[in-house]
Amino acid sequence: MADSWRLRGLLADISRFVWRPDFRAAPVDWSRTAALALLILVVLDLTQFAIATRLLNALSAGGGAEVLPPMKTPKGSLATELFTGLLVAPLLEEVLFRGWLTGRGAGLRFAAYGFAGLALFAAGAAFAFLNPRAVGAAGVLVVFAGLLHWLRTRTRDHAVPAWFRRHFPWLVWGSSLLFGLIHLGNHEALTHPLGVVVVLPQVIGGLLLAWTRTRLGLAAAIIHHAAFNAVWLAVKALCG
Numbered sequence: 744m745a746d747s748w749r750l751r752g753l754l755a756d757i758s759r760f761v762w763r764p765d766f767r768a769a770p771v772d773w774s775r776t777a778a779l780a781l782l783i784l785v786v787l788d789l790t791q792f793a794i795a796t797r798l799l800n801a802l803s804a805g806g807g808a809e810v811l812p813p814m815k816t817p818k819g820s821l822a823t824e825l826f827t828g829l830l831v832a833p834l835l836e837e838v839l840f841r842g843w844l845t846g847r848g849a850g851l852r853f854a855a856y857g858f859a860g861l862a863l864f865a866a867g868a869a870f871a872f873l874n875p876r877a878v879g880a881a882g883v884l885v886v887f888a889g890l891l892h893w894l895r896t897r898t899r900d901h902a903v904p905a906w907f908r909r910h911f912p913w914l915v916w917g918s919s920l921l922f923g924l925i926h927l928g929n930h931e932a933l934t935h936p937l938g939v940v941v942v943l944p945q946v947i948g949g950l951l952l953a954w955t956r957t958r959l960g961l962a963a964a965i966i967h968h969a970a971f972n973a974v975w976l977a978v979k980a981l982c983g
Contacts, residue, residue, distance in 0.1 A: 750783070753780055753783060754787075756954075756958075757784070757787070757951070757954055760950070760953070760954045760957075761947075761950045761951070761954070763912050764911060764912045764915035764916070764950075764953060764954075764957075765911070765912075766846065766907075766908050766911040766957070767957045767958065768845065768846070768903065769845065770956075770957065770958055770959050770960035770963070771958060771959065773959075773960070773963075777959050777963070780958070780959065781955065781959055781963050781966065781967060784951055784954065784955050784967055785967055785970045785971055785974075787951065788948050788951045788952075788967070788971050789971060789974055789975075791944065791947050791948070791951070792944045792947075792948060792971075792975075795943055795944040795947065796944055799811060799940070799941060799943070799944075809934065809935065810934070810935040810937050810938050811938055811940070811941050812927075812930040812931040812932065812933055812934065812938050812941060813930065813931050814929060814930055814931075815929060815930060815931060821980075824976060825976065828969075828972035828973070828975075828976050829969050829972055829973055829976075830969070832968070832972065833965045833966075833968035833969040833972065834965055836922065836925075836968065837952070837956070837961060837964045837965045837968055838857070838961070839854070839857045839858070839861065840918045840919075840921070840922045840949065840952075841918065841952060841953055841956040841961070841964055842854070842956075842961055844914075844915070844953060844956050844957050845903070845957075846903035846904065846907040846908065846911075847897075847900065847901050847902070847903060848896070848900040848901070848902050848903075848904070849892075849893050849896040849897040849899075849900040849901075850893070850897070851904070851907065852889070852892060852893065852896070852900075853889045853890065853892065853893040855889070856885055856886055856888060856889020856890075856892065856893075857886055857889060859882075859885050859889075860882040860883065860885040860886040860889070861882070861925075862882075863878050863879070863881050863882035863885065864878070864879055864882045866878055867879050867882070915950065915953045916950075918949065918953070919946050919947075919949030919950045919952075919953060920946055920949070922945060922946070922948075922949035922952075923942040923943070923945040923946030923948075923949055924939070924942060926942045926945040927939065927941070927942055930942075948971070951967075952964050952967055952968060955967045
């Protein structure tokens with residue numbers, strides 16, 4: 744494993760995964776080599792984010808400002824940003840968008856509950872005729888029911904459905920796209936359909952996080968996500 748995960752082989756595997764994700768039933772055992780791979784992934788993710796963001800900023804400055812929505816100004820305190828960025832977002836988003844990528848039946852059902860809850864939250868925010876608090880509470884109840892169901896079945900339902908293996912690339916691409924789209928909430932409202940391109944860095948990041956999840960495990964994906972957010976928050980604080 745160490746030989747196949749030297750830098751060149753690691754980057755080749757990541758490139759193949761992004762182009763066409765391949766299913767792995769279980770991540771590798773944790774080791775110094777795996778820790779080094781995780782560090783490389785975080786650096787790669789930060790690099791692609793910086794490049795993509797610079798390109799988007801150049802596009803906006805070159806006449807695309809009417810297309811690309813600007814970032815919202817954070818309303819919370821620094822402590823709130825740190826709590827959300829380093830704990831809440833990495834934990835909840837990795838469980839929802841990538842926790843089920845092992846394909847086990849219990850995990851897939853929990854994902855279904857989670858995405859149903861996410862749909863309720865989105866509906867409460869998008870439709871003025873709905874009561875956002877009531878819809879949000881319903882979403883929380885759905886997710887909680889999913890958690891209870893998962894706790895009851897996780898030790899016995901390990902079978903991976905054939906359809907999951909067959910459609911694995913589409914599941915990874917789709918979940919990464921949805922992961923990017925939820926980050927539209929970090930921006931002002933869209934004024935042009937092409938404005939969705941503003942979350943391209945997060946979509947690419949979702950694919951890299953999926954590699955981390957399938958190769959190194961869910962805990963590694965949470966650490967990857969938290970480390971990325973920590974560096975991003977530090978850079979934002981230093982640069983104003």
